[in-house]
Amino acid sequence: MAESLNLRPPEMMMKLARLGAFHQCRLSFMRQLTRRMAAEQWQFTRPRFDINSKGEGVAVYTAKTPNGCYSLVAFAHDLPADQRSDRVIATAWDATFTLFDGVPDDADIARLFKNVPKQEAGRISHTELSLSRANRSVRLWDYVLNKLAAGQQPSQCEIDKVGYLMRTTAVYGSGKFGSADRQMIQDRRELRAPFQVEMLSVFLTRAFVKDLIEHLAVEKGGDQAVRLDDDLAKRISIGNSTGLGMAPFLVNHPALLHQWIQAREQAIAHVRAIKTLQETEKTYFLNIFKRAQLSALNWQTDHELQAGKIKILHEDIKKIEQKLNANCLDQQNAWDSLIAWSQDHLSLEGQEWLASLILEPYPEITDRLQHEMHSDHSDFAIDGSMTNQELMDIIQRRFGWALAEDWDNHAHISRIWYVSQEKLEPRLGERFEEKLDPYEQPLGIGFQAFNAHQALLQRRGDEIIADFIDEYPQFRRIIRRIQLYADMAYSEIQDNVLGADLMPIDMLRAKLSFFGATRFDPRSDRWVRIAMFNGAPYPDQLNLENADDWVYAAP
Amino acid sequence: MPPYHPNYALNEIRALSLKAAKGAGLDWGLAEDAAFGTVFLCRYGFDGCGALIKLLDHLLQYPAAQLKPNHSAADNQSRILRATHGLSPLYAGIALLDRARQSNALPITLSKLHTPLFILPFIAELSKIWRIPLCAKTQHGTAHFNMAADEPCFSFIADDPQKWHIASDLMIKKSVMAVDRVTDNIPDKIIDKRRNIAHRAYVDEDIMCEILRLAHKIYAPATEESRLKGAGAGVTDHD
Numbered sequence: 001m002a003e004s005l006n007l008r009p010p011e012m013m014m015k016l017a018r019l020g021a022f023h024q025c026r027l028s029f030m031r032q033l034t035r036r037m038a039a040e041q042w043q044f045t046r047p048r049f050d051i052n053s054k055g056e057g058v059a060v061y062t063a064k065t066p067n068g069c070y071s072l073v074a075f076a077h078d079l080p081a082d083q084r085s086d087r088v089i090a091t092a093w094d095a096t097f098t099l100f101d102g103v104p105d106d107a108d109i110a111r112l113f114k115n116v117p118k119q120e121a122g123r124i125s126h127t128e129l130s131l132s133r134a135n136r137s138v139r140l141w142d143y144v145l146n147k148l149a150a151g152q153q154p155s156q157c158e159i160d161k162v163g164y165l166m167r168t169t170a171v172y173g174s175g176k177f178g179s180a181d182r183q184m185i186q187d188r189r190e191l192r193a194p195f196q197v198e199m200l201s202v203f204l205t206r207a208f209v210k211d212l213i214e215h216l217a218v219e220k221g222g223d224q225a226v227r228l229d230d231d232l233a234k235r236i237s238i239g240n241s242t243g244l245g246m247a248p249f250l251v252n253h254p255a256l257l258h259q260w261i262q263a264r265e266q267a268i269a270h271v272r273a274i275k276t277l278q279e280t281e282k283t284y285f286l287n288i289f290k291r292a293q294l295s296a297l298n299w300q301t302d303h304e305l306q307a308g309k310i311k312i313l314h315e316d317i318k319k320i321e322q323k324l325n326a327n328c329l330d331q332q333n334a335w336d337s338l339i340a341w342s343q344d345h346l347s348l349e350g351q352e353w354l355a356s357l358i359l360e361p362y363p364e365i366t367d368r369l370q371h372e373m374h375s376d377h378s379d380f381a382i383d384g385s386m387t388n389q390e391l392m393d394i395i396q397r398r399f400g401w402a403l404a405e406d407w408d409n410h411a412h413i414s415r416i417w418y419v420s421q422e423k424l425e426p427r428l429g430e431r432f433e434e435k436l437d438p439y440e441q442p443l444g445i446g447f448q449a450f451n452a453h454q455a456l457l458q459r460r461g462d463e464i465i466a467d468f469i470d471e472y473p474q475f476r477r478i479i480r481r482i483q484l485y486a487d488m489a490y491s492e493i494q495d496n497v498l499g500a501d502l503m504p505i506d507m508l509r510a511k512l513s514f515f516g517a518t519r520f521d522p523r524s525d526r527w528v529r530i531a532m533f534n535g536a537p538y539p540d541q542l543n544l545e546n547a548d549d550w551v552y553a554a555p
Numbered sequence: 556m557p558p559y560h561p562n563y564a565l566n567e568i569r570a571l572s573l574k575a576a577k578g579a580g581l582d583w584g585l586a587e588d589a590a591f592g593t594v595f596l597c598r599y600g601f602d603g604c605g606a607l608i609k610l611l612d613h614l615l616q617y618p619a620a621q622l623k624p625n626h627s628a629a630d631n632q633s634r635i636l637r638a639t640h641g642l643s644p645l646y647a648g649i650a651l652l653d654r655a656r657q658s659n660a661l662p663i664t665l666s667k668l669h670t671p672l673f674i675l676p677f678i679a680e681l682s683k684i685w686r687i688p689l690c691a692k693t694q695h696g697t698a699h700f701n702m703a704a705d706e707p708c709f710s711f712i713a714d715d716p717q718k719w720h721i722a723s724d725l726m727i728k729k730s731v732m733a734v735d736r737v738t739d740n741i742p743d744k745i746i747d748k749r750r751n752i753a754h755r756a757y758v759d760e761d762i763m764c765e766i767l768r769l770a771h772k773i774y775a776p777a778t779e780e781s782r783l784k785g786a787g788a789g790v791t792d793h794d
Binding site: 184 | 563583657680778
């Protein structure tokens with residue numbers, strides 16, 4: 001399929017600036033989950049809600065699927081304000097969670113109560129699929145609580161300014177802190193796509209947060225308290241603060257990165273190949289376009305750089321609107337022309353916004369590609385029979401950008417990735433100012449490929465790689481990587497992650513866009529706030545009509 | 556240092572064994588091979604972490620050149636791998652795998668192989684690459700592999716897997732038994748048969764302490780500078 005399609009090339013797609021401009025689309029993991037839950041008619045119950053007037057206690061939310069049950073176990077805490085921090089290095093939270101495989105009994109709850117509130121310092125087991133925590137929004141929580149307790153609805157404007165009542169700071173899975181390995185659950189149909197455990201956990205967390213604030217409003221306001229209006233509630237997401245901990249993921253999971261980007265690029269290429277648009281497709285697109293435009297107008301940030309990009313995005317959207325008003329969709333090959341035009345006339349933010357949006361009228365083209373977004377890649381051995389020349393050919397084909405980089409320039413290697421003893425979290429230091437070399441994490445793939453290539457140039461081309469590695473064992477890792485992913489076009493970021501001008505938030509944005517996150521709000525060059533499930537229905541409201549396009553503002 | 560727990564997810568074992576091997580001084584690439592071996596053994600219910608610690612101890616005792624296979628011309632003919640101070644299963648394993656496509660001549664003898672248990676993952680991988688059933692035989696028993704089968708299969712026939720931690724000669728041959736039938740006619744005293752896949756690794760406390768100690772070496776000491784700059788703090792997070 002891929003061979004006959006005109007995919008946007010990796011040299012274009014895998015630049016950090018473009019990865020940092022990605023937007024959610026039909027393939028995003030949140031939307032995959034809500035579509036599946038609605039299609040399979042998952043049943044949601046709340047078998048337990050024992051929360052006291054101070055907001056302390058436990059609640060359980062169970063999702064019943066055609067194949068079994070998953071339960072979010074939520075522990076609510078009364079956290080003193082001075083301990084509230086959305087940094088990953090915090091040690092106490094307003095609420096802590098785990099997604100339990102099945103329905104927990106009292107003994108499970110008792111065990112989890114001893115561990116889940118401690119997060120990284122606790123221990124979960126193979127029956128738990130995720131571990132996460134959330135804090136209340138200082139800006140919004142008390143305001144909404146007081147309004148509801150007084151029998152009033154909060155203002156939409158205040159809600160939109162923040163967008164969430166609670167924000168998570170980490171959602172761990174895949175064996176972390178003792179949870180079940182992905183290999184244990186990846187054959188389950190509903191968990192086959194990436195990050196479905198984590199997305200389900202957040203979806204149920206959002207329901208818990210709404211229940212919690214309504215419960216506390218009644219505790220505070222008694223009979224006069226009211227429930228949150230449904231339309232307002234939909235505008236409330238789960239916030240998330242994501243920092244450097246997520247950045248190495250893209251480098252450390254090349255096969256997965258390839259699958260994600262290839263699936264989206266294939267979808268885009270299929271849509272671009274459509275010659276004539278049906279009226280229904282045009283109408284659908286124009287409707288979604290208006291709603292997406294509204295969502296873009298609601299996107300707020302204090303981050304100067306991002307605010308500038310959003311301003312340009314608004315201008316880009318106006319340019320697209322002018323094209324649409326000039327009936328560009330009536331032309332032959334309309335999508336292909338529009339995307340080609342966007343590459344010359346719009347910012348990266350605008351180009352990627354449009355590229356995601358043109359997939360919307362085409363579920364039959366796009367949604368089947370969601371089955372291609374996981375990776376079972378398990379090859380491991382180095383092919384030592386490859387010649388030095390063959391390996392150099394691959395490096396020249398795959399790492400041309402790295403071979404052209406001036407690595408003697410200190411500014412190009414001034415950053416160093418390491419893990420700190422303090423929280424065992426990835427950090428970014430200054431190579432020439434701090435003594436961090438012995439602790440370097442090997443994330444500078446381009447630099448390593450360049451160095452291997454330099455060493456290979458000194459050897460005979462017909463010598464085999466097994467002999468080369470015998471002599472240069474320091475290149476063992478990069479050679480394995482180059483060989484294993486040689487045919488995965490989108491597996492490598494084609495940019496320097498060691499340079500002084502690196503913006504780690506670009507790496508975060510790429511991953512978070514595939515989650516389906518919106519409202520990217522960078523807080524520095526290395527951490528970002530986002531919204532999850534903004535606009536989504538709650539579990540008891542989910543149906544086939546609202547399961548997918550909730551991500552765009554209500555018309 | 557994190558507290559000890561009796562059982563671990565295999566992904567935790569992968570991450571910890573990679574860090575421990577790197578912390579012990581291996582290059583990242585070789586550390587990946589060590590982690591691969593450790594996880595494979597744990598997946599089949601062996602004491603992979605214990606084997607890793609023995610392996611790393613051995614590597615720390617002697618220069619690498621004295622633990623790598625050095626083969627004479629005569630050895631090459633008969634496929635004998637040996638080393639000055641006991642052959643490291645890690646170096647022997649990668650030598651076999653890196654050159655797997657060069658030659659599949661059998662049998663192969665690994666002379667005075669240290670921690671023979673740790674070579675098994677690499678022979679399993681050989682079975683996958685060559686697409687043939689293999690067996691590895693020492694004086695303490697035999698392991699059979701058919702990893703290229705639709706249902707990969709690994710049988711282990713020995714009275715005590717712990718003896719596979721003791722240095723021994725090991726011979727790799729083509730397995731003449733259908734691996735999934737290996738267990739059919741085994742005498743009762745042979746206790747360890749076909750290996751089932753385990754989803755958790757049970758690790759002794761002393762072993763895990765050592766793994767954590769080695770892994771800790773790859774973490775940079777926390778400084779106020781890294782606390783402030785490294786993670787991107789210094790901006791308000793009140794929201």
